[in-house]
Amino acid sequence: MSEEAEDEEKNDAADMPQDPGRSVLQILGERTGETPRVNLRDEDSASIAAPVIDPSSREKLSVPKGRGNYQLMGEIARGGMGVVLKGHDTDLGRDIAVKVLDKRLCERADVLQRFVEEAQIGGQLQHPGIVPVYELGLMEDERPYFTMKLVKGRTLAALLAQRETPDADRGRLLDIFESVCQTLAYAHSRGVIHRDLKPANIMVGAFGEVQVVDWGLAKVLVRGGTADERRAREAHSHLTILETVRSEGSGSGTQSLVGSVLGTPAYMPPEQASGQVNRLDERADVFALGAILCEILTGLPPYVGNTSEVIQAASQAEVDDAFGRLDACGADEILVKLAKQCLMAAPAARPADAGVLAERVHAYVISKEERAHRAEVEAAAAQAKAQEERKARRLTAALGAAVVAIVLVASGGWLWVQNERSEQDRIETERLRAEAQRDQELSTDINAALNEAALLEGGGRFDAAVVAAERARALAEGGGASAELLASVGATLDELNAALAESRAREELALDTARLVEELRQAALPDLQTSNDDQDRLFAEAFRSHGIDLDAGSIEEAAELLSRRGMGAEVALELDTWREVRRLRFDKDGALRLLDIAHLLDPDPDRAHLREAMAARDLDELRYLASLDFADQPASTFALLARCFLRLGERELSRSVYRQGVERHPNDLRLNYMLAANMSPTIGEPQNDGDRYEAERLWGAALAIDPRSSMARYGLGLVLRETGRREEAIRQFEMALELDPSFTACTYRMAEDLARLGRRDEARVLFQSIVDEAALDASWEPGWSYFWLAVLDVDDGNIAGGVALARAAIESRVSAGQTVRVALVWPFVLAASRTTDLVHLEEAHEFLRSEFTGFAPGYAHYVGVLMTVAANFGESTIRDPVAPEVAADLFEHAALVGAEGLELDPDDPALLVATGIALVLAGDGDGAFETLELADALDDEDEPEVWFGLSIASGLRGEDDLARDWYLRGVATMATERPDPDDRRTWLRGEAARRLGLE
Numbered sequence: 001m002s003e004e005a006e007d008e009e010k011n012d013a014a015d016m017p018q019d020p021g022r023s024v025l026q027i028l029g030e031r032t033g034e035t036p037r038v039n040l041r042d043e044d045s046a047s048i049a050a051p052v053i054d055p056s057s058r059e060k061l062s063v064p065k066g067r068g069n070y071q072l073m074g075e076i077a078r079g080g081m082g083v084v085l086k087g088h089d090t091d092l093g094r095d096i097a098v099k100v101l102d103k104r105l106c107e108r109a110d111v112l113q114r115f116v117e118e119a120q121i122g123g124q125l126q127h128p129g130i131v132p133v134y135e136l137g138l139m140e141d142e143r144p145y146f147t148m149k150l151v152k153g154r155t156l157a158a159l160l161a162q163r164e165t166p167d168a169d170r171g172r173l174l175d176i177f178e179s180v181c182q183t184l185a186y187a188h189s190r191g192v193i194h195r196d197l198k199p200a201n202i203m204v205g206a207f208g209e210v211q212v213v214d215w216g217l218a219k220v221l222v223r224g225g226t227a228d229e230r231r232a233r234e235a236h237s238h239l240t241i242l243e244t245v246r247s248e249g250s251g252s253g254t255q256s257l258v259g260s261v262l263g264t265p266a267y268m269p270p271e272q273a274s275g276q277v278n279r280l281d282e283r284a285d286v287f288a289l290g291a292i293l294c295e296i297l298t299g300l301p302p303y304v305g306n307t308s309e310v311i312q313a314a315s316q317a318e319v320d321d322a323f324g325r326l327d328a329c330g331a332d333e334i335l336v337k338l339a340k341q342c343l344m345a346a347p348a349a350r351p352a353d354a355g356v357l358a359e360r361v362h363a364y365v366i367s368k369e370e371r372a373h374r375a376e377v378e379a380a381a382a383q384a385k386a387q388e389e390r391k392a393r394r395l396t397a398a399l400g401a402a403v404v405a406i407v408l409v410a411s412g413g414w415l416w417v418q419n420e421r422s423e424q425d426r427i428e429t430e431r432l433r434a435e436a437q438r439d440q441e442l443s444t445d446i447n448a449a450l451n452e453a454a455l456l457e458g459g460g461r462f463d464a465a466v467v468a469a470e471r472a473r474a475l476a477e478g479g480g481a482s483a484e485l486l487a488s489v490g491a492t493l494d495e496l497n498a499a500l501a502e503s504r505a506r507e508e509l510a511l512d513t514a515r516l517v518e519e520l521r522q523a524a525l526p527d528l529q530t531s532n533d534d535q536d537r538l539f540a541e542a543f544r545s546h547g548i549d550l551d552a553g554s555i556e557e558a559a560e561l562l563s564r565r566g567m568g569a570e571v572a573l574e575l576d577t578w579r580e581v582r583r584l585r586f587d588k589d590g591a592l593r594l595l596d597i598a599h600l601l602d603p604d605p606d607r608a609h610l611r612e613a614m615a616a617r618d619l620d621e622l623r624y625l626a627s628l629d630f631a632d633q634p635a636s637t638f639a640l641l642a643r644c645f646l647r648l649g650e651r652e653l654s655r656s657v658y659r660q661g662v663e664r665h666p667n668d669l670r671l672n673y674m675l676a677a678n679m680s681p682t683i684g685e686p687q688n689d690g691d692r693y694e695a696e697r698l699w700g701a702a703l704a705i706d707p708r709s710s711m712a713r714y715g716l717g718l719v720l721r722e723t724g725r726r727e728e729a730i731r732q733f734e735m736a737l738e739l740d741p742s743f744t745a746c747t748y749r750m751a752e753d754l755a756r757l758g759r760r761d762e763a764r765v766l767f768q769s770i771v772d773e774a775a776l777d778a779s780w781e782p783g784w785s786y787f788w789l790a791v792l793d794v795d796d797g798n799i800a801g802g803v804a805l806a807r808a809a810i811e812s813r814v815s816a817g818q819t820v821r822v823a824l825v826w827p828f829v830l831a832a833s834r835t836t837d838l839v840h841l842e843e844a845h846e847f848l849r850s851e852f853t854g855f856a857p858g859y860a861h862y863v864g865v866l867m868t869v870a871a872n873f874g875e876s877t878i879r880d881p882v883a884p885e886v887a888a889d890l891f892e893h894a895a896l897v898g899a900e901g902l903e904l905d906p907d908d909p910a911l912l913v914a915t916g917i918a919l920v921l922a923g924d925g926d927g928a929f930e931t932l933e934l935a936d937a938l939d940d941e942d943e944p945e946v947w948f949g950l951s952i953a954s955g956l957r958g959e960d961d962l963a964r965d966w967y968l969r970g971v972a973t974m975a976t977e978r979p980d981p982d983d984r985r986t987w988l989r990g991e992a993a994r995r996l997g998l999e
Contacts, residue, residue, distance in 0.1 A: 023069035025091045038093060059083050062100060063140040070147075072098065081105065081115065081216070086150060095152075096134065100145040112144065119146035121192060121218050129183030131213050151213055153206065156180075156292070157199035166299035167330060173296045174335075176202070178361045179210035181289060184354035187212075188282045191221045195280065197288035198267045199295060217263060221281060265310040266301040267291035270345055270605065273314035276612065282353035289357055290342020290350070297335060298325040302343055317345035317605035334364050346599025346608040352556070446472045446485065450492060462500035469493040513565040516546045520574040521670070522711060532584045539578040550575075555593060559600035572602035573636040573670075576611060580647055591615075607637055614644040622648070626657055635661055635668040646678065654678060662698075669709065672702040676715055695719045710740040717749065726753045744770060748785065755788060764792055783813035783824070790827035799831050806831075894918035895927075909938050917949045917988065925956025944970035948988035955995050967992045 025036075057075035062085070064070045069091040077084040082102040088095050099119075105111045122133035123146075134147045156176060163169060180202055184194065194201075195217040203211045263272050269287035271279050295301045302322035303313040312318075322343060326336045338360055344350050351357045449472035456465035473489045523538040543550055550558045562571055579594040595615055599608055606625075613621040622644050638661025645654035658675035665671055676698030679691050699716035702709060717732035733750035737743055751766035767785040774782035786809035794802030806827035813824065898915025905911065912935035919928035932949045951966035970989060 023091050025069070040093075057083075057085075059085055059100065062143075064098075064145065065138045065140050067137065070096075070098070081111065087147065089147075095150040096147045097131075097150045098145055098147050100139060101143050103141065103143055106143055115144055117220075118216055118218065121220070122146070122148060122215055125187060125190060125192065125215075127183055127186045128209070129179060129211050130187070130215075131211055151203045151211055153203045153209070153211075155200050156202040156204060159204060160199055160295060160299070163299070166297065170296065170331070174361070174365065175208075176204055176210050177289075177293060177296060178358065178365060180212060180292070181354050181358035181361050183210070183212045184285055184289065185358045187218075188285070188353040188355060193219050193221065193280065193282055193285050194288075195219055195272070195284060196263045197285055197292065198264045198301075199292060202292075219280065263288075265307060265314050266303050268314045269347070270315055270317040270609070271347060271612065273311055274609075276616070279347070279612070281347070283347040283350045285354055286342050286350045286352075286357055287347075289354060290339050293335070293339045294322055294326060294343065297329045297331045297339060298322070300325065317608070319343050319345070319605075332364070332368075334367075338364070344603045345605035346603040346611075347596075349600045349603040446475050446489060449475060450489065453492065453496060457496060457499060460503070462496065462503045466493070466496045466500050469496050509565060512546055513567065516542060516548075516565075517567070517570065517574075519545075520571065524574050524577040532581050535581045536578070536585055536587075539574075539581070550594070550597060551590070555596045555600065559597050562597075562601055567601065569602040569604065569607070569634065569636055572598040572607070573640060575601070576614070576640055577643070580614075580643070604637075606633060607640060610637070610640050610644065614640070614647075617648060619648055619650070623653070626653060635665040635671050638664065639670055639674060642674065642678075651678070666701075667705055669702055669705045669712075672698050672705065673709070673712060673715070676702055676712075692719055692723055696723075708739055710736040710743055710746070713739065714743065714746045714749070717746075721749070721753055726757055729753055730757075744773065751785075751788065755792065760792055760796075764789065767792075781812060783809045786812055787824055787827065791830065794827050794830045802827050803831055892922045895922045895924065907938060909935055912938065913943065913946055913949075916953075917945070920949050920952045920956070923956065925953045928953035929957060944973045945985040945988055947973070948985065948992045951992040952988070952995060955992075960996070963992070964996060967996060967998070 059072070059075055062072060069089055071088040071090060073086045073088060075083055076086050076097065082100050082105070085098040085100065086095065087098045101112070101115050116136070119133050119136045122131065123136070126132070131149050131151055134149070136144070136146045138144055156173075159169075159173065159176075180197075184197070187194065192215075194212065194215060196214060197212070201212060201214045203213055205211075265273060267288045268291075269284050272284050272287075291302050300322075302319050303310040304321075305313070323340060326339055329336065338357075342350055342357065351360070449468050453465045453468035453472065456462075456468060469489070469492055473486075473493055476486050476489045519542040520539070523535060523542055540551070548558075548561050552558070575594045575598040579591045579598070582591040582594065592615075595611055598611060602608075610622075610625060613625060622641065626641060626645070638657055642654045642657035642661065645651070645657060655675065655678055658671060658678060661668070661671040662675055676695050679695035679698060696716065696719045699712055699719060702712040703716065706712065713732045713736035717729040717736065720726075720732060721729035730750055730753050733746050733753070736746045737750070740746075747766050747770055751763045751770075754760075754763035754766065767788045770785040771782045771789070774785075786805050790802045790805035790809060792802075793799075793805060806824070809827075810824050895915060895918040898911060898918050901911045902908070902915060912931055916928050916932035916935055919931060929950060932946050932953060936943065936946050936950070947966045947970035951963045951970065954960070954963035954966060967989075970985075970992070974985065974989065
């Protein structure tokens with residue numbers, strides 16, 4: 001055979017697949033003639049706590065494709081996704097665990113993907129505390145499997161169960177807990193959360209090794225893995241996660257569940273228990289770690305009972321019982337506080353991740369060791385000191401005996417000397433006695449002054465305490481007190497001065513905080529004149545003017561700034577309002593930041609639940625919450641829920657919740673104010689007399705609670721003006737401006753009412769002040785003030801000035817990016833009616849075309865403006881008669897504009913009505929009847945305006961009986977309404993009656 005043929009034969013042999021029935025060692029043994037076998041002594045952990053297996057399982061007959069070295073020995077566990085087998089790698093001589101997917105699920109792509117992701121997560125998490133995944137492969141029947149380390153040991157659940165008392169073996173268990181925290185800290189650093197942490201999923205070996213097992217519910221927080229939570233939920237909707245023999249329960253809430261609730265209820269945070277899987281992050285694992293710590297300290301997890309009870313408690317974050325057990329467990333306060341922080345209902349109130357928790361646990365362990373070491377050192381030092389004192393006492397006794405002997409020998413000489421010096425000693429003694437008495441009297445006076453200072457300090461009267469201490473120092477310095485006494489008095493005075501400065505700082509901070517709270521309340525109260533951008537700025541400026549920037553630093557730092565001021569649930573409510581403003585501005589990140597800060601400040605589970613439901617705009621959940629009894633909740637809870645409904649368009653539900661709140665808290669300004677605003681006509685929908693009456697009463701109640709509320713004065717004024725009591729409204733506006741001269745919206749409303757009452761000069765001054773202020777402060781857009789000045793000028797005959805101001809009004813709105821409404825063309829139309837020159841009307845029409853191209857409702861509004869002027873009704877400032885020929889021109893022009901708009905949208909009801917009325921007033925009976933009849937057919941609502949128009953049109957066509965029928969139909973519909981002279985229906989009713997000779 002040639003060399004080329006031999007090489008080709010060798011290559012063909014090399015390319016042939018290996019025999020799948022042989023292991024690597026068998027193949028190598030054939031080459032070397034021997035097969036090495038190294039078998040180590042069994043681990044103690046293996047002999048003590050080897051996994052329980054079922055050797056009769058048929059699954060052990062499964063054959064891994066291409067892996068002749070794997071021997072499957074029996075079944076360890078079984079679940080909805082598949083089975084875990086005990087295997088043995090004969091090549092390496094080690095036991096392994098083999099997880100195999102259930103054959104029925106192999107056809108489901110989503111389940112296959114999830115199974116592979118579990119293997120990939122385990123394969124990439126390289127940490128001693130995480131079970132390593134060795135290999136991903138296929139069985140002969142194409143089922144996927146992956147192999148991993150066979151964990152041998154005892155679960156933390158077993159260790160906890162064997163304790164006689166909850167405080168037994170606590171030190172060792174805390175060491176295990178610290179290891180678990182370190183393991184999870186690593187996983188979190190890799191963007192992975194476990195989601196099913198519990199003592200049954202923590203294995204402890206005989207040599208202290210600690211491993212977190214069962215990562216079947218793990219979630220990858222960033223792209224990849226199970227980031228697509230919807231797919232994950234669908235994949236698990238009918239499954240149950242694997243349960244080992246060791247961790248099976250009996251409906252106690254310690255079993256793993258899947259579906260809308262992923263994890264183990266007894267250790268589950270509320271956001272996980274309520275199925276909000278899209279909001280789970282590292283803090284979900286932190287809650288579970290806190291639950292494990294709770295069980296270590298108290299003997300029980302946070303929630304106990306049957307599964308349904310535990311799920312219910314977990315979803316509502318009912319941790320009061322757990323907190324009570326923690327308080328009574330006798331553990332160090334540091335550990336109790338740490339467990340409570342982890343179990344907070346609001347995710348943002350917990351430590352950010354397991355890394356933070358691990359650092360705190362480690363710091364506690366280190367401090368405990370240091371305390372123990374310090375106690376040992378102090379005990380040794382005390383023992384040494386005691387020994388030295390005993391030696392000193394013995395030496396003193398010996399010396400004393402010697403001295404006595406010497407004294408007895410020399411007593412005769414000593415007596416002689418003493419007699420010689422007795423007179424001098426007597427004199428010196430008298431002197432010393434007098435000095436001592438003087439010092440005693442001085443000391444008594446000083447001590448009296450210092451005691452007085454101490455009593456005053458205890459009573460919080462730091463100013464008076466400092467005065468008393470200064471008197472003590474003056475006594476000491478003037479009386480020649482000792483240096484030691486002077487130093488003591490000086491130190492006391494320094495402490496009191498520091499306490500005084502601290503007290504003054506606290507008082508100033510409290511006053512500053514009270515001012516901040518009031519500013520936030522004002523920013524949060526509803527005012528339709530303030531845009532979302534303006535309100536966002538008001539909130540931010542309120543905080544920043546007091547040295548707080550909630551958009552800077554971490555959310556924990558921001559919350560700490562507010563907590564130091566004693567601001568909790570109350571300011572959290574203002575943050576909820578601000579958050580909603582940001583949501584409406586499409587500032588999602590800013591809104592979520594405020595949500596987390598609010599949770600930190602106010603972790604109450606009910607309000608946290610409300611915030612989460614509001615953030616998710618979950619109307620069904622909010623309706624459910626509204627059905628609960630909130631009798632024990634503060635006013636802020638009612639306000640929060642009611643505002644949720646109002647934002648979601650559920651106005652009646654909002655009112656209902658507000659009313660419940662007012663009944664529970666009748667003296668709460670916020671609830672009275674918010675319900676009054678809800679009932680007021682400023683909300684933007686038609687109001688009936690009952691609503692107006694209730695709003696007026698509620699504004700009065702709000703003012704009774706706080707007569708200095710400028711916003712309540714303003715709200716009452718708005719209601720009064722809507723009921724025609726403009727003089728009373730102006731008085732309320734005046735009082736509001738006395739309280740807050742910078743209240744621009746109030747200034748504008750007052751100027752409007754003055755203009756409507758004919759007090760033109762007063763109105764002009766106020767409108768001009770708004771324009772002047774806007775030139776200095778860009779926070780107020782003056783377009784409508786320009787508009788009113790334009791109307792007043794045109795009405796006074798200053799046509800050129802008025803038209804110029806009208807242009808300024810439009811330009812101001814456009815440049816500010818504000819809504820440009822058709823009503824802004826009124827001064828142009830009014831100028832046309834005053835001059836009988838339609839040039840100004842053409843300018844208005846060009847504005848309409850440029851701003852509202854393709855927008856039929858814009859034409860409807862414009863037609864209404866034209867008819868308002870032409871028919872000589874509406875604004876009381878422009879009631880001067882209009883020349884009949886000009887009015888006819890305006891009616892005709894209105895009809896033409898309406899026809900132009902109907903080419904854009906021939907079925908727009910509002911435009912049909914406006915155009916039909918214009919045709920009526922222009923004298924086109926046939927055209928008006930046809931247009932209004934179509935409008936009536938398209939609109940299901942009762943529209944007296946249409947019927948009065950049809951009455952006039954029928955009369956123009958000579959159909960008097962039909963005209964009367966339409967008229968009576970309209971009158972019957974309006975029978976219960978109060979006549980409004982500014983309502984076009986009222987004017988048309990009168991015109992129809994006049995033409996029929998009825999009124």
